[in-house]
Amino acid sequence: MNPSPLPLAVFVVDAGGAIASWNKACEKLTGYSAADIRNKTLEQIIEFDLADGCARPIAARVDVDSTGQLRCADSRRLPVRVTIAPQSFDPDQPGTYSVIVIPRAGLAPPRYALIQDLPTADIIEGLPCVFYVIDQSGRLLLWNHLLENALEMTAEELPTCDVQHFFDENDRPDIVAKIVEAFETGQSSHEAELVGKHGKRSSLLFHCARTSLGDLPVIFGTGLDISARKQTEQGLRVRERAIYSSVNAIVITCCENGKNLVEYVNPAFEQMTGYTLAEIKGHDPRFMRIEGCDVHEHKRIHEALKKRESVQAILRNVRKNGEVFWNDLRIDPVSNVDGEVTHFVGVISDITEARHYERRLHHLAHHDPLTGLANRTLLQDELKFSIDFAVRNKVLGALAFLDLDNFKHINDNFGHDAGDEVLREIANRLKMSVRDNDTVARVGGDEFVLVINNQPSHEQLADLIERIRQRVNVPITVAGRDILPGTSIGVSRFPHDGDTVDRVMRAADAAMYHAKALGKNNSQFYSSELNQIVHEHLMLEASLSKAIGNREMVLGYQPKVDLRTGKVVGAEALVRWNHPENGIVLPDKFIPVAEETGLIVPLGEWVIIEACGALKALARLGVHDFVISVNLSARQLRQRQFAAQLARTLGRLGVNPANLELEVTESQLMDHPDEAMEALAELKALGVRLSIDDFGTGYSSLSHLQKFPVDFIKIDRSFLGEVNLDAHAVITRAIIALGHNLKLKVIAEGVETLEQLTFLRTHHCDQMQGHYFSPALSQKSLEEMVCSDTRLPG
Numbered sequence: 009m010n011p012s013p014l015p016l017a018v019f020v021v022d023a024g025g026a027i028a029s030w031n032k033a034c035e036k037l038t039g040y041s042a043a044d045i046r047n048k049t050l051e052q053i054i055e056f057d058l059a060d061g062c063a064r065p066i067a068a069r070v071d072v073d074s075t076g077q078l079r080c081a082d083s084r085r086l087p088v089r090v091t092i093a094p095q096s097f098d099p100d101q102p103g104t105y106s107v108i109v110i111p112r113a114g115l116a117p118p119r120y121a122l123i124q125d126l127p128t129a130d131i132i133e134g135l136p137c138v139f140y141v142i143d144q145s146g147r148l149l150l151w152n153h154l155l156e157n158a159l160e161m162t163a164e165e166l167p168t169c170d171v172q173h174f175f176d177e178n179d180r181p182d183i184v185a186k187i188v189e190a191f192e193t194g195q196s197s198h199e200a201e202l203v204g205k206h207g208k209r210s211s212l213l214f215h216c217a218r219t220s221l222g223d224l225p226v227i228f229g230t231g232l233d234i235s236a237r238k239q240t241e242q243g244l245r246v247r248e249r250a251i252y253s254s255v256n257a258i259v260i261t262c263c264e265n266g267k268n269l270v271e272y273v274n275p276a277f278e279q280m281t282g283y284t285l286a287e288i289k290g291h292d293p294r295f296m297r298i299e300g301c302d303v304h305e306h307k308r309i310h311e312a313l314k315k316r317e318s319v320q321a322i323l324r325n326v327r328k329n330g331e332v333f334w335n336d337l338r339i340d341p342v343s344n345v346d347g348e349v350t351h352f353v354g355v356i357s358d359i360t361e362a363r364h365y366e367r368r369l370h371h372l373a374h375h376d377p378l379t380g381l382a383n384r385t386l387l388q389d390e391l392k393f394s395i396d397f398a399v400r401n402k403v404l405g406a407l408a409f410l411d412l413d414n415f416k417h418i419n420d421n422f423g424h425d426a427g428d429e430v431l432r433e434i435a436n437r438l439k440m441s442v443r444d445n446d447t448v449a450r451v452g453g454d455e456f457v458l459v460i461n462n463q464p465s466h467e468q469l470a471d472l473i474e475r476i477r478q479r480v481n482v483p484i485t486v487a488g489r490d491i492l493p494g495t496s497i498g499v500s501r502f503p504h505d506g507d508t509v510d511r512v513m514r515a516a517d518a519a520m521y522h523a524k525a526l527g528k529n530n531s532q533f534y535s536s537e538l539n540q541i542v543h544e545h546l547m548l549e550a551s552l553s554k555a556i557g558n559r560e561m562v563l564g565y566q567p568k569v570d571l572r573t574g575k576v577v578g579a580e581a582l583v584r585w586n587h588p589e590n591g592i593v594l595p596d597k598f599i600p601v602a603e604e605t606g607l608i609v610p611l612g613e614w615v616i617i618e619a620c621g622a623l624k625a626l627a628r629l630g631v632h633d634f635v636i637s638v639n640l641s642a643r644q645l646r647q648r649q650f651a652a653q654l655a656r657t658l659g660r661l662g663v664n665p666a667n668l669e670l671e672v673t674e675s676q677l678m679d680h681p682d683e684a685m686e687a688l689a690e691l692k693a694l695g696v697r698l699s700i701d702d703f704g705t706g707y708s709s710l711s712h713l714q715k716f717p718v719d720f721i722k723i724d725r726s727f728l729g730e731v732n733l734d735a736h737a738v739i740t741r742a743i744i745a746l747g748h749n750l751k752l753k754v755i756a757e758g759v760e761t762l763e764q765l766t767f768l769r770t771h772h773c774d775q776m777q778g779h780y781f782s783p784a785l786s787q788k789s790l791e792e793m794v795c796s797d798t799r800l801p802g
């Protein structure tokens with residue numbers, strides 16, 4: 009629908025141009041009120057264009073289209089077309105004329121038509137930028153307050169300055185050049201930093217143009233403060249630089265078109281992956297993934313990107329050279345100003361080294377460095393897993409503790425390197441003996457553990473354990489010498505013997521304890537009876553440690569008789585344990601426990617002190633040539649300071665060393681003959697007497713026997729038991745002869761019958777002890793026997 013046409017503005021004027029009347033449209037078009045129009049002439053309302061001959065009388069302008077500017081009430085000049093028509097057609101009757109004023113449609117007023125009316129000062133002050141006018145000498149003629157603000161100067165200070173002083177000294181030549189350029193070419197633009205009186209710096213973008221004030225050529229211009237933009241640009245540059253030189257690989261992808269394609273990668277990325285930006289720009293960043301690897305992580309990333317969320321993942325990727333590397337990837341979405349995610353930034357750290365290190369640490373924390381077997385920590389985990397599996401699936405599993413027999417002996421005699429080699433070989437043999445899903449662990453010097461899974465039957469398990477024992481028991485050649493390892497094995501079965509790690513371990517430990525107690529190179533399965541034995545053993549161990557302090561130990565003295573005279577010449581001190589609940593406990597029961605636990609050392613010391621006390625008591629009774637013998641354990645003999653300590657004890661108690669005899673078993677001496685020789689020599693030097701106990705059972709070599717500085721050998725009672733047996737009689741006779749040949753005295757123990765006594769006398773044995781004459785006596789009974797000179801009947 010066309011808008012309804014405006015009514016034409018029509019003035020009615022007389023021939024002289026005075027306005028006589030007008031319509032409402034005139035008021036609307038001009039903005040004048042009726043009072044304003046009244047008394048005005050047409051020339052005052054419309055400024056006719058000169059070309060239209062406005063000076064001519066109205067009558068002459070009839071029917072001539074002319075143009076002009078309508079002077080509106082608000083000072084606007086409105087271009088109009090004017091048509092003048094006579095109101096009367098009678099040529100002799102000059103009358104009034106209609107002046108039709110039509111705004112010239114589509115014609116803008118001339119560009120600068122209103123300029124002289126503009127409030128220039130306000131505009132200049134209101135500009136959002138610095139404004140200035142400079143003359144050719146560089147002096148500021150006009151400016152706005154923004155310039156004052158930037159220069160930190162007042163209006164009074166400004167005109168005195170040459171404008172180049174508003175800038176940093178280094179920039180001044182450029183500034184002058186730009187001003188000259190503007191004067192010469194008409195305009196120039198440049199960026200420069202204004203420096204305020206107090207040092208404030210503002211970056212401005214100047215545009216200036218040449219003009220003139222009257223005759224004076226000047227340039228005027230604006231300076232737009234771009235400090236904020238500069239700062240942003242600087243910040244962006246720093247960030248761009250940071251991305252560029254970051255040690256972390258950075259990849260930026262664009263996801264605007266529904267895809268997610270590489271847009272940028274930094275040099276660190278190129279270095280890490282081997283791919284250049286040119287090669288991969290526009291590609292899907294997943295090109296480095298390993299098919300089927302870290303599937304879960306990839307799925308997580310995919311989900312996060314779909315939801316436009318941040319995500320972090322540890323992945324394996326392949327470098328261009330085919331190498332797999334571990335990377336710690338973090339992806340964050342980047343939004344545009346409208347808050348839409350257009351990009352993703354991925355930061356990748358290569359954690360391959362750290363991963364390997366972590367794995368090495370993990371391996372170290374769970375494995376034995378010497379053999380590479382599982383250590384105790386890993387064993388516990390594996391055992392728990394195996395027990396749970398066996399319980400769930402109702403299958404049989406086993407835990408085997410293996411202790412190498414005489415490993416210390418191997419270390420001592422062949423050196424630690426040989427010992428290590430033996431351990432490594434045993435580790436290999438054990439690994440070869442079980443399946444891959446079984447566990448082989450080393451949990452101590454010579455202690456190995458096997459976790460055996462899924463056994464078809466108890467019998468087959470027993471066969472497997474026996475095969476393992478035999479496999480260990482095969483000689484190992486180390487540095488040209490054959491070493492024969494043996495092992496004691498304790499086995500518990502699960503869930504049969506327990507369904508927790510603790511129970512199963514304790515059961516295997518008990519079985520192992522029993523295996524060792526039974527002798528070397530054998531295997532024992534846990535049973536409840538065995539548990540009882542072990543339990544008693546452990547109880548014994550616990551109470552034995554308190555027995556010495558609680559004065560529960562007592563010494564018995566078994567008299568030794570000179571077979572020539574029948575006189576009691578000495579006694580063997582034999583320890584007994586007067587247990588508060590179990591009564592008298594004999595040494596065979598507790599000495600092995602004391603040996604194992606090391607309690608034999610304080611116990612042995614106590615025995616010596618007690619025996620010395622008995623000697624002192626006898627001396628007080630006038631008996632000075634009496635000899636009391638004590639049994640020495642292997643541990644005591646091995647103690648470094650044993651001889652020195654014994655010397656101190658004898659000195660402190662005032663006992664003549666010649667009255668004390670130390671009995672050492674033949675096997676003790678022969679296990680480590682060289683060390684034994686050294687220890688015996690030291691003891692001999694003290695002046696104590698030495699004897700070899702249980703002689704005949706320990707395969708003494710004659711060469712060693714000759715060298716041992718001993719005084720007595722004691723025939724083991726097993727030979728004397730049946731002297732009527734030819735073989736035993738021969739051995740006993742041979743021992744007596746051997747002793748005498750070596751200039752040693754010979755004593756027989758365990759003499760129970762007259763027949764044995766007679767045999768000994770016949771073969772000139774020197775001394776005897778045994779129930780035939782007397783069992784072990786209390787100290788008091790011994791004193792009475794000695795003082796009463798009780799003798800063996802001849």
Ligand SMILES: Nc1nc2c(ncn2[C@@H]2O[C@@H]3COP(=O)(O)O[C@H]4[C@@H](O)[C@H](n5cnc6c(=O)[nH]c(N)nc65)O[C@@H]4COP(=O)(O)O[C@H]3[C@H]2O)c(=O)[nH]1
Pocket residue numbers: 566581582583594595596599612615638639640641701702757758759760777778779780783784
């Ligand atoms: N069948 C029979 N046995 C007889 C006869 N005469 C003595 N005996 C026993 O034979 C053992 C001799 O001691 P041993 O061979 O040194 O063997 C000793 C010794 O090796 C060890 N022992 C005893 N006391 C000590 C000690 O103070 N220290 C150390 N390290 N070992 C000790 O305990 C072993 C056993 O001692 P005991 O039970 O006291 O047993 C003693 C003694 O009571 C006899 O006519 N017939």
